[in-house]
Amino acid sequence: MGRFIKTNGRHRNLEGWPLVFTVLVTLSVLIGGVVEFLPLVLVSENIPTIETVEPWTPLELAGRDLYIREGCNNCHSQMVRPFRHEIERYGEYGKPGETIYERPFLWGSKRTGPDLSRVGGKYPNLWHVRHFDDPRSTSPRSIMPRYNWLLERELKVSTIPRRMQVLQTLGTPYTDQEIQNGIEIAQQQAREIAEDIRTTGGPDNLADKEIVAMVAYMQRLGADLARSTAATGGASTESVATSGGPGGSR
Ligand code: HEC
Incomplete structure (x- = not known):
């Protein structure tokens, strides 16, 4: 030397x-x-867009805010790393194009519980209700805390349009009409989920409770990417953005 x-x-x-x-x-x-x-x-082409990735519905957006409020990201990540053991456990690894509407990001850095970015559709709505009410009822020996107040607290819908508006300013393609009808759109989706919970044997008074927003959000996680992989029979479709679309320049 x-x-x-x-x-x-x-x-x-x-x-x-x-x-x-x-x-x-x-x-x-x-x-x-x-x-x-x-x-x-600066170069938006560097973030390949995925055609099936769409903004959160108003109800899912409210659920996402609850997720932040409750600090779920302190125990759960939302990013599958491109390693074989991760993909076998959780599914398709995370793509930049999946998170173009994520403000703020919830990738997380701690996994006391499992990654949640592919949890959408994994369980029925009622499973989530029972799990949030008492995680030990669905997952014996779980160390996840109870979130039983989600079944009791009323969902605050009045702020939904304003939240959508802020995201629109930042580039999420909500239309003015969607923002105007944000509350009704959220309540409609909440009724559908509450109805499903009721008919599958759960409590029947949840349509205006926080839990339906959280369940809506859970069921959407990874759903857009799943739709894109279903369309192509396995490989996910990542098309290169040619113009700086909403969020395309991040
Ligand atoms: C103290 C850490 C901790 C916190 C905080 C926490 N969880 Fe969990 N979570 C876990 C653990 C551990 C598991 C695995 C056992 C189980 O299913 O309960 C889990 C499991 C889950 C599952 C099932 C995942 C799967 O693929 O089976 C979901 C969904 C979930 N948590 C959502 C949430 C949400 C939403 C919040 C916030 C309201 C939250 N968790 C807060 C630790 C936590």
Whole structure:
């Protein structure tokens, strides 16, 4: 090794000025970082869009906000990594195009519980109701806390249009009409889910409770990607965005 290191070259002199050397190293690391990072942010073609990925419905959006309020992301990730053991356990690995409407991201960094990004459709609605009411009733020895108040607290729908509006400003393609009718659209979906819960043997008073929003959100996780893989018989369709569509430039 020794003979490769020049002991009295210009570099050696530079190393003798710790402050200058530190500044130069910092600069070169920064330049390298910017060169790697900028194209990802500025070139929308770098984020392949997936045609079946659509914005959250108003009710799912409300459910997602509950997910954040309850801190579910402290125990659950929403990103499957591209490793065989992950894919065998959870399903298709996470794609950037899946999360173009995610503000903020909920990828998470801790998995006390399993990853949830593919949980949509895995269980019936009623399973989720029972699980949130008492995780031990569906999953013996589960260490997940109870969220039984979701079955009792009324879902606050009045703020839904405003939340959609903010996301629209940020680039999520909600139409003005959808925003205007946000409350009714949410209540319609809530009634459908509550009806399904009732007919499968669950409680029958849940249509205006927080739980239906949370269940709606759970059932949507991964559903868009599943639709895209169903259409192509296995391989997911990632098409390259040609114009900077909503969120396309992130
Ligand atoms: C203290 C950590 C913890 C918190 C907080 C937590 N969970 Fe869990 N969760 C778990 C564990 C552990 C499991 C696996 C055992 C089970 O099914 O209950 C689990 C399982 C699940 C499952 C079933 C996943 C599957 O594929 O079987 C869902 C859905 C779920 N949690 C949703 C939530 C939601 C929504 C919240 C927030 C309201 C939440 N969890 C909060 C630990 C947690």
